Amino acid sequence: MDKRKIKEQIFEKIIEYYALKKEEERFVPGESKVHFAGRVYDYKEMITMVDAVLDFWLTLGKYDRLFRDAFSKFLDVKHVILVNSGSSANLLAISALKSSQLEHPLKKGEEVITPAATFPTTLSPIIQNNLIPVFVDIELGTYNINAKELESAICEKTRAIFLPHTLGNPNEMDVIMEIAAENNLYVIEDACDALGSKYDGRFLGTFGDFGTFSFYPAHHITMGEGGAIVTNNDSLSSIVHSMRDWGRACTCPECILVKDPNAMCPLRFSYKTEDLPEDYDKRYIYIHEGYNLKPTDIQAALGYEQLKKFPDFMKKRRQNFEILYDEFSKYEDYFILPYSLPKSEPCWFAFPITVRENARFKRRDIVQFLERNNIETRLLFAGNILNQPAYKNIAYRKVGNLANTNKVMKHTFFIGVYPGIGEEEMKYILEKIREFVWRYK
Ligand SMILES: Cc1ncc(COP(=O)(O)O)c(C=O)c1O
Known part of the structure; x- marks a missing residue:
């Protein structure tokens, strides 16, 4: 039997296997967990990943190229x-802005404006790069920075x-980009959390x-x-390539040797530097203090297959958000509902809810009720990140008293809208929300 035939048989078995696995995943209201997010896939992802395994290239190769081409077309972005x-x-992203390859790289002690209600690894790279975060408050409902407040945070170090x-x-991208251009930021x-969201028609x-x-x-x-x-x-892309790949001088978007391991790279032995021997192999010349942050081709294969499903995922997320919005808008006395700015077309990650301070219940009550009923909830990431143990002693500047950020920390949570929440799961969520609210009528 030839290899192709064996591969076909393996793929057929995967389809059988997937069908059995899927049967086990039936939703039982009250018993099954309604996750806030999760993997949505079928046998196609399994087959494509196994195909990558059988190729056994392992490091970024064919599927990296396929994913990048499809993703850049989808987003309409160059690199x-x-x-x-x-x-x-x-x-x-932050490390690249400090690269000596840039004409005006960011320098130690300079400032980066960012919201105080954030995710830890949005903030940490700023600190790790010896830059100073400048915290700005967010708005309740959008949970994003107010563009005017952002402008007031700018100083000569920003x-x-x-x-x-x-x-x-979406943040108010037209105003923010204008402020950035005026201030050279x-x-x-x-x-x-925002793949598929658009502002003014652009991703x-x-x-x-x-x-x-x-x-x-x-x-x-x-x-x-x-x-x-x-x-x-182009230059920022090169810098990121270098830093992702150990800091080396090779910055081609795709190495010629990935396509053809026997090829001769014309650039390998012609890279000139002051202090290294003339014939030094560019693959071992380092222009940055880099990292190795590459995924494998098996991961890229999974992403490539997922991207094909993404138009459906987007629709489902938006539908689920709308259904939850319609339900929660009946209880606006109790909850602050999420909203988007004009020109925004969000593809929501989740449905954020802020319990009003004068409601007859607290966040704790509704979160515990939902969790007890197997409906997963999450908090808005780190809340006011300055209150988190890891960031207690960092150097920072803040603008105002971060009042809304503090409210988010006390009163906000979210539930899911991901495509794994189908009709049955959504019916169950709505029933439980009604049951909870009814107790406080
Ligand atoms: C806003 C935001 N930034 C960054 C990250 C980090 O992504 P990862 O978990 O892939 O490291 C997350 C993760 O959930 C996030 O929500």
């Missing part, structure tokens, strides 16, 4: 660089803005110098673990 997590994408689009809700969009992650994405299973598509950094800027 896509795969990494092993959204956190790594954030680390590379060099960049690092903005998460909270739970997929770099913009990094943390779009880890988030493509406005700033960098956009970052996460492909952890909770996110809009998954690679198991994984992430991407996107940019339209």
Whole structure:
């Protein structure tokens, strides 16, 4: 039997296996967990991943290329660089802005504006790069920075803005990009929760110098673990390639040797530096203090298959959000509902809810009720990150008293809208919300 035939048989068995596995996953109201997020897949992901395993290339190769091409077409962005997590994408974005390859790199002690209600690895790279975070408050309902307040945070030391689009809700990108241009600031969009969201008809992650994405299973598509950094800027893309790959001088978007291991790279022995021997192999010349933050081709294979499903995922997320919004809008006396700015088309990561301070119950009551009934909830990440143990002693500046950020820490939580929440799960969620609210009528 030839290899092709064996492969076909393996794939047929995967389809059988998947069908059996799927049967076990039936939803039983009250007994099965309604997750806030999770993997949504079928046999196609399994087959494509196994195909990558059988190729046994392992490191970034064919599927990296396929994913990057498809992702850059989807987002309409020039460069896509795969990494092993959204956190790594954030680390590379900030680190790249300090590269000596840039004409005006960020310098130690300079400032980066960012919201105080944030995810830890949006903030940590700022600190790890010896930059000073400047914290700005967010608005209740959008859970994003107010653009006017952002402007008031700028001083002569400010060099960049690092903005998460909270739970997929777009920041006011036209105003923010204008402020950045007027003040000569770099913009990094943390779009880890915002794949598929648009502002003014354009995908988030493509406005700033960098956009970052996460492909952890909770996110809009998954690679198991994984992430991407996107940019339209050729030099920033080169710098990120170098830093992702040990800091070496090789910065081609794709190594010629991946396509053809026997090829001769024309650039390998012609890289000139002052202090190294003339014939020094470029693969061992280092222009940055780099990392190795690459994922495997097996992860890329999974992402490639997930991306094909993404148009359906987007629809489902939006539908689920609308259903929850319709239900919760009946109880506005108790809850602050999420909202988006004009020109925004969010592809929500989740449905955020803030319990009003004058409601007859507390966040704890509704969260515990939902959890007891097997409906997963989560808090808005770190809340006011300055209150988290890890960040107690950092150097920072803040603007105002972060009143809303503190409210989020006490009163906000979210539930899921991911495509794994089907009609039955949603019916169950609505029933339970009604049951809870009824107790306080
Ligand atoms: C806003 C935001 N940024 C960054 C990350 C980090 O992504 P990863 O888990 O892939 O490292 C997350 C993860 O959930 C996130 O929500």
